Amino acid sequence: NAGVTQTPKFRILKIGQSMTLQCTQDMNHNYMYWYRQDPGMGLKLIYYSVGAGITDKGEVPNGYNVSRSTTEDFPLRLELAAPSQTSVYFCASSYGAVYGTDTQYFGPGTRLTVL
Amino acid sequence: TQLLEQSPQFLSIQEGENLTVYCNSSSVFSSLQWYRQEPGEGPVLLVTVVTGGEVKKLKRLTFQFGDARKDSSLHITAAQPGDTGLYLCAGGLGTYKYIFGTGTRLKVLA
Numbered sequence: 001n002a003g004v005t006q007t008p009k010f011r012i013l014k015i016g017q018s019m020t021l022q023c024t025q026d027m028n029h030n031y032m033y034w035y036r037q038d039p040g041m042g043l044k045l046i047y048y049s050v051g052a053g054i055t056d057k058g059e060v061p062n063g064y065n066v067s068r069s070t071t072e073d074f075p076l077r078l079e080l081a082a083p084s085q086t087s088v089y090f091c092a093s094s095y096g097a098v099y100g101t102d103t104q105y106f107g108p109g110t111r112l113t114v115l
Numbered sequence: 116t117q118l119l120e121q122s123p124q125f126l127s128i129q130e131g132e133n134l135t136v137y138c139n140s141s142s143v144f145s146s147l148q149w150y151r152q153e154p155g156e157g158p159v160l161l162v163t164v165v166t167g168g169e170v171k172k173l174k175r176l177t178f179q180f181g182d183a184r185k186d187s188s189l190h191i192t193a194a195q196p197g198d199t200g201l202y203l204c205a206g207g208l209g210t211y212k213y214i215f216g217t218g219t220r221l222k223v224l225a
Contacts, residue, residue, distance in 0.1 A: 004157075031211050042119075042203055042215035043158070050211060059214075090157050094211065101146055101165055102211060106157025 002026050004107035006091050012113045013081040021076040021110050023091030031094045032074040033104065034058075034066065036087040043090065049074055050096070081114045088112070118142075119206050119216040127222045128194055136189045136219045138204035146207035147180050147187040151200045158203055165207075194223045 007022045025032065030051050035043035035058075045058030049068040063085060065077040074093075078085060088111050092104040119140045128134055138147070146165045150158035162171050164180035164187065171178045175198075177190040187204055204216040 035215075040124075040218065040220070042121075042218045043205075044215070045212070048212065058212075092157070096211060101163050101207070103160050103163070104158075104213070106159070108155070109157055 004091055004093055004105050006089075006107035006110050008110060009108070010111045012115060013078075014115060015081060015083065017081050018077070018079050019081070019112075021078070021089055021091075021112075023074045023076065023107060024072050025074075025091075025093040025105070026072065027093060027095075027105065028071060029093035029105075030071070030096045031102070032068065033092040033094075034064070034074070034076045035090045035092065036060065036085075037090060037109075038087050046076065046089075078112075083114050086112060086114045119204060119214050121202075121204060121216040121219045123219060124217070125220050125222075127224065130195060130223055130225050131193050134191050134194060134221070136191075136202055136221075138187045138189075138206075138216050140185050140206060142206065142214075143184050144206035145184075145209060147184070148205040148207070148213070149178055149187070149189055150203040150205065152203060153200050158201075191221075194221075196223045196225050199223050 004025045033048045034046040047066040049055045088109045091107045094102040094104045148163045149161045152158040162178045167182045167184045169180045175192045202219045205213040
């Protein structure tokens, strides 16, 4: 199993450009998440999905969009990139255990710089 | 806004020393998880505690969940250079949502 894979690993964008961060998992997990991690900080939840066709906003959704057409894929779209979106983005997936005992498996991250 | 604060933010110690990292909030959580993150990688789950007062041991690491399920601690005995990393706590908000702490960056010197 490859686990959670993310592409690209690094990207530099100019202000106003758009891009899609790709995330794929091969563990047949129902739940998938997108987080951002600013330098020296913890993770903030951007969007999450509890299954194909179902997505919801997290703590910091502004400036981002997601879709979940299949169980495996959960792309994150940045529209009109801004310097405040410079961060490391992590995708994660989990089976969906009850009462917060789920194990989230994280991808290696995408380091994005907006200039 | 729910906050999960960790202390200390940074810790640099000598090999063989003991240390404790704290994770505090005013919110009640259904569970508390601890992760370790190496540079350039995603976080990896170390442990999940779900019952107030619960204590779990993982070799030299001891995790405790506060009685009121608002706080947690991670104690490392006889730290080794391999323990170096960013330690993150995450509070469970129901079935599948988590809020992450601010992180503690640990460096263990040989």
